[in-house]
Amino acid sequence: MAFDSNESAATAEAEISLDALPVGGRGVVVEVGAGGPIGGRLRDLGFVPGTPVTLERRAPMGDPAVYVLRGTRLCLRRSEAREIRIRPLG
Amino acid sequence: MAEATAASPGGADALESGATAPLLGLIGSPNSGKTTLFNALTGLRARVGNYPGVTVERREGFATVGDARVRILDLPGTYSLTPISADEAVVSDVLAGEIEGLDAPDGLVIVADANSLDRSLLFVAQALRLGRPACLVLTMMDELRARGGDIDCERLANALGIPVIPVVGHRGLGLDALRKRLAESPDWEAPSILPPESAEERAGWARSVLESVRSEPSEGNRRTEAIDRIVLHPLLGSLLFVVVMTTFFQLIFTVAAPLMDAIDAGVGALAGFAREVLPAGFAADLLADGVIAGVGSVVIFLPQIVLLFTLLYFLEDSGYMARAAFVIDRVMARVGLEGRAFVALLSSYACAVPGIMAARTVPSPRHRLVTILVAPLMTCSARLPVYAILIAAFVPVQTVALGLGLQGLVLLTLYLAGTLSALLLAALLRRFVAPGEGMPFYLELPPYRVPPIKLVASQVWGAASAFLKRAGTIILAASIILWVLLNFPKTEVPADTPPERAAAVALEQSAAGRLGHAVEPLIAPLGFDWKIGVGLVASLAAREVIVATLAQIYATAEEDEISLREALQQDRDPRTGELVFDLATVASLLVFFVFALQCVSTLAVMRRETASLRWPAFSFVSLLAIAYGASFVTYRVVHALTT
Numbered sequence: 001m002a003f004d005s006n007e008s009a010a011t012a013e014a015e016i017s018l019d020a021l022p023v024g025g026r027g028v029v030v031e032v033g034a035g036g037p038i039g040g041r042l043r044d045l046g047f048v049p050g051t052p053v054t055l056e057r058r059a060p061m062g063d064p065a066v067y068v069l070r071g072t073r074l075c076l077r078r079s080e081a082r083e084i085r086i087r088p089l090g
Numbered sequence: 091m092a093e094a095t096a097a098s099p100g101g102a103d104a105l106e107s108g109a110t111a112p113l114l115g116l117i118g119s120p121n122s123g124k125t126t127l128f129n130a131l132t133g134l135r136a137r138v139g140n141y142p143g144v145t146v147e148r149r150e151g152f153a154t155v156g157d158a159r160v161r162i163l164d165l166p167g168t169y170s171l172t173p174i175s176a177d178e179a180v181v182s183d184v185l186a187g188e189i190e191g192l193d194a195p196d197g198l199v200i201v202a203d204a205n206s207l208d209r210s211l212l213f214v215a216q217a218l219r220l221g222r223p224a225c226l227v228l229t230m231m232d233e234l235r236a237r238g239g240d241i242d243c244e245r246l247a248n249a250l251g252i253p254v255i256p257v258v259g260h261r262g263l264g265l266d267a268l269r270k271r272l273a274e275s276p277d278w279e280a281p282s283i284l285p286p287e288s289a290e291e292r293a294g295w296a297r298s299v300l301e302s303v304r305s306e307p308s309e310g311n312r313r314t315e316a317i318d319r320i321v322l323h324p325l326l327g328s329l330l331f332v333v334v335m336t337t338f339f340q341l342i343f344t345v346a347a348p349l350m351d352a353i354d355a356g357v358g359a360l361a362g363f364a365r366e367v368l369p370a371g372f373a374a375d376l377l378a379d380g381v382i383a384g385v386g387s388v389v390i391f392l393p394q395i396v397l398l399f400t401l402l403y404f405l406e407d408s409g410y411m412a413r414a415a416f417v418i419d420r421v422m423a424r425v426g427l428e429g430r431a432f433v434a435l436l437s438s439y440a441c442a443v444p445g446i447m448a449a450r451t452v453p454s455p456r457h458r459l460v461t462i463l464v465a466p467l468m469t470c471s472a473r474l475p476v477y478a479i480l481i482a483a484f485v486p487v488q489t490v491a492l493g494l495g496l497q498g499l500v501l502l503t504l505y506l507a508g509t510l511s512a513l514l515l516a517a518l519l520r521r522f523v524a525p526g527e528g529m530p531f532y533l534e535l536p537p538y539r540v541p542p543i544k545l546v547a548s549q550v551w552g553a554a555s556a557f558l559k560r561a562g563t564i565i566l567a568a569s570i571i572l573w574v575l576l577n578f579p580k581t582e583v584p585a586d587t588p589p590e591r592a593a594a595v596a597l598e599q600s601a602a603g604r605l606g607h608a609v610e611p612l613i614a615p616l617g618f619d620w621k622i623g624v625g626l627v628a629s630l631a632a633r634e635v636i637v638a639t640l641a642q643i644y645a646t647a648e649e650d651e652i653s654l655r656e657a658l659q660q661d662r663d664p665r666t667g668e669l670v671f672d673l674a675t676v677a678s679l680l681v682f683f684v685f686a687l688q689c690v691s692t693l694a695v696m697r698r699e700t701a702s703l704r705w706p707a708f709s710f711v712s713l714l715a716i717a718y719g720a721s722f723v724t725y726r727v728v729h730a731l732t733t
Binding site: 046048050057061069075 | 169170172174205206207208209212213216289290292293294297322324325327328412416417419420421423529530531532533534535
């Protein structure tokens with residue numbers, strides 16, 4: 001994970017929120033913006049810095065979306081995904 | 091019901107040795123295979139109860155290893171030991187020994203799915219930080235190996251400082267080794283080095299542990315990926331959702347109906363038998379119409395509850411329910427609820443009692459409360475006989491357009507009115523009564539699995555026994571009270587009364603009859619007379635009872651629907667000579683039944699599922715107010731239009 005911190009300064013501008021990923025897009029978690037219980041729970045679910053995440057697909061009506069991380073598939077709505085900052089991987 | 095539990099051999103036995111056997115707490119995330127493991131260890135002899143103040147199920151049982159016994163507490167599945175709701179706090183409270191009458195567990199059995207160890211280790215780290223003697227059970231190792239991965243359990247044990255035991259719970263593999271470990275639990279040691287506290291550092295710790303013990307699987311779960319290509323497909327997935335939910339609903343309705351009729355007939359036969367055996371009089375009446383009919387009014391719910399929960403847990407344990415919630419979540423989000431509330435509301439079309447119980451699958455307490463509160467507005471099957479007789483009697487048979495009959499359209503309108511008002515009320519409640527999120531929305535899509543029959547059976551049994559113990563007693567008591575109201579005080583029926591009028595006269599003189607007269611001024615603005623008042627009182631037992639009560643008042647044979655229909659059509663007010671059931675009154679009564687929470691069983695189960703008297707009281711009063719207002723307006727408007 002050492003390379004994450006080295007690169008983070010250079011790519012800070014490229015950071016996006018998780019909900020902005022296109023379907024099939026990948027990224028690495030940079031931080032969870034929400035504080036309090038919601039942020040804590042998102043971290044406990046595995047959204048911690050350095051974790052690779054893939055947006056697998058969106059629900060038929062556009063929301064929520066399935067994210068693949070840490071060997072699990074988790075659905076989040078845009079409202080929660082917006083709290084998670086990621087660095088997209090090309 | 092309480093006697094049955096106490097008398098079972100396991101129960102009495104368990105209580106005696108409970109004091110000496112070490113207590114182990116089973117903890118892990120949802121979908122970790124924890125409950126399957128619990129069932130495999132305790133052999134379905136679990137005692138099911140509730141934690142004080144919340145509606146979280148408390149399940150415990152014993153595992154026997156040779157001569158040794160350990161007591162095992164199956165704690166609710168959770169992704170984190172930092173609670174964000176009262177329900178979740180149960181786990182941390184139990185672990186801290188803060189639940190009255192329950193000591194803190196002597197040791198922890200942490201359960202994790204080997205396939206998602208990456209995520210589970212974050213939870214394991216939290217559990218280890220409790221500094222308790224513990225062991226880790228890795229489930230579904232067979233799946234991981236089938237995917238070309240593996241975990242070196244010995245190395246993992248060294249890294250964590252606690253024993254690690256791989257099992258395949260539903261096939262019983264590894265259970266002997268686990269039992270042996272559990273028997274040694276008094277000798278377990280607490281981990282000597284604790285993982286770091288912050289989530290970031292924990293993630294780093296998890297990464298370094300994983301690197302040394304796991305060979306990554308070479309492929310994903312092929313079966314699940316293949317199924318999800320269809321189930322989560324935008325078009326096919328939506329179609330499948332409609333098909334599954336329609337089938338689900340149809341099964342609850344059609345399969346349960348004959349069973350319920352059979353129970354009804356059985357109860358009737360039993361009551362008849364009691365009357366034959368006992369001398370006519372109070373004792374025979376009490377036993378036949380009070381007790382036997384009262385017990386019948388509880389048991390009648392069982393087919394629907396057992397069927398609903400069998401289907402529900404089958405869908406849940408197979409992995410489909412999470413997909414269904416994913417597909418429909420957007421719709422439910424519009425009214426401030428979430429995907430998992432959909433099934434509870436759908437079930438309420440059959441009956442609000444199992445519907446409200448199905449709301450247990452909604453994890454957020456606020457969402458669950460709102461789901462429970464709006465469930466009674468979904469048009470349940472008990473309203474159907476009421477709608478049917480009123481529509482048949484007062485809505486003319488005529489075709490409106492496109493071959494649609496007017497009677498059918500009225501029925502459809504009533505269903506739509508119930509559904510739309512449930513959704514509207516949900517939105518209002520989420521805004522004003524239970525606002526805010528409190529919990530983030532998240533939903534795990536577990537791999538598809540064939541649900542172990544034992545697991546489904548134990549969950550269904552848990553739901554049915556909870557219903558009988560907690561709600562059944564209230565329903566029984568309420569049915570008997572209503573029976574007393576409808577039959578006492580007994581009056582001398584004048585000798586010149588025609589025999590077919592005797593029952594009607596007795597009913598008018600009963601407490602319920604007097605209550606009907608007493609509330610007449612209150613319900614007169616809705617176009618209701620005292621007879622409908624009595625019917626409304628009686629319908630508290632179950633909505634369709636109003637039909638039987640009206641039949642009794644009009645002294646027609648209950649089974650003979652046509653004669654009741656005619657009696658209703660011809661009844662005139664003795665003072666004014668006007669029809670009692672004019673169009674305005676009928677419309678008003680139908681609207682009243684759309685909204686009013688006329689059902690003690692629903693109130694009883696609501697009381698149980700919210701662990702409070704406040705919410706059933708709130709629901710009863712507010713829905714009564716809505717019903718009154720809507721009926722009043724309907725009566726006035728229709729009256730103005732038709733005269």
